[in-house]
Amino acid sequence: MGDLYFEKIRGGLIVSCQALEDEPLHGGDTMAKMALAADQGGAIGIRANSVHDITSIKRTTRLPIIGIIKRDYDDSGVYITPTLREVRELMDAGVDVIALDATRSPRPHGETLEELVAYMKERGQRVMADISTMEEALYAESIGVDCISTTLSGYTPYSPQQKEPDFKLLQEAVRSIRIPVIGEGRINTPEQAAHCLKLGAHAVVVGSAITRPKLITERFAVAVREASDGEAR
Numbered sequence: 104m105g106d107l108y109f110e111k112i113r114g115g116l117i118v119s120c121q122a123l124e125d126e127p128l129h130g131g132d133t134m135a136k137m138a139l140a141a142d143q144g145g146a147i148g149i150r151a152n153s154v155h156d157i158t159s160i161k162r163t164t165r166l167p168i169i170g171i172i173k174r175d176y177d178d179s180g181v182y183i184t185p186t187l188r189e190v191r192e193l194m195d196a197g198v199d200v201i202a203l204d205a206t207r208s209p210r211p212h213g214e215t216l217e218e219l220v221a222y223m224k225e226r227g228q229r230v231m232a233d234i235s236t237m238e239e240a241l242y243a244e245s246i247g248v249d250c251i252s253t254t255l256s257g258y259t260p261y262s263p264q265q266k267e268p269d270f271k272l273l274q275e276a277v278r279s280i281r282i283p284v285i286g287e288g289r290i291n292t293p294e295q296a297a298h299c300l301k302l303g304a305h306a307v308v309v310g311s312a313i314t315r316p317k318l319i320t321e322r323f324a325v326a327v328r329e330a331s332d333g334e335a336r
């Protein structure tokens with residue numbers, strides 16, 4: 104029998120509920136309320152950052168959780184679940200899947216992706232590899248992760264920098280990889296989310312377009328300003 108988790112999320116929308124310290128919605132039970140709204144709106148899963156948010160989301164909804172801990176270490180650009188310390192914290196909190204940076208960038212303290220994946224798999228923990236290129240996707244699959252997500256395309260210097268989701272990477276990954284491929288990153292409209300599924304994504308993760316009102320407001324504000332400048336001319 105296949106993994107029930109992947110059956111449950113097949114063809115569904117996962118909502119990323121995150122607000123960092125410098126964001127207006129950070130703190131309290133705000134992300135739990137976001138997760139409840141996502142649940143009521145038809146999401147089939149949540150992606151969340153930090154033990155605090157994960158614990159409060161678990162009190163509010165029973166949706167399965169992809170957990171991460173974003174932590175900056177001085178010597179590294181790797182910030183999504185960078186080291187064993189964050190992996191252990193997430194395993195103690197209990198999440199359905201741990202997502203981690205699976206790019207080529209060196210990790211803090213000389214730790215390696217391979218070691219972290221082996222640690223989790225030995226303990227029966229599902230792992231999602233956040234990748235930015237096909238090479239990283241293939242490597243992550245070869246070391247035994249359970250699924251990959253296109254999360255980091257556009258966030259490494261060697262991946263395409265674009266406003267749109269990386270449909271090309273998604274499509275190539277779906278063609279070449281046997282484990283589930285999740286579409287994630289800059290999916291800003293329902294049409295783009297649907298397109299990811301048409302390309303063969305197992306599920307999609309949408310964050311900012313649903314749970315970051317400051318960014319959503321900025322998009323409207325820019326459009327309105329440009330329209331009113333056009334009128335004035």
Ligand SMILES: CC(=O)N[C@H](C=O)[C@@H](O)[C@H](O)[C@H](O)COP(=O)(O)O
Nearest residue numbers: 119254258288289290309310311312
């Ligand atoms: C690059 C990075 O740090 N991505 C983070 C990963 O957890 C989140 O900040 C994103 O919100 C998430 O990936 C969903 O993407 P978007 O918000 O574009 O829908």
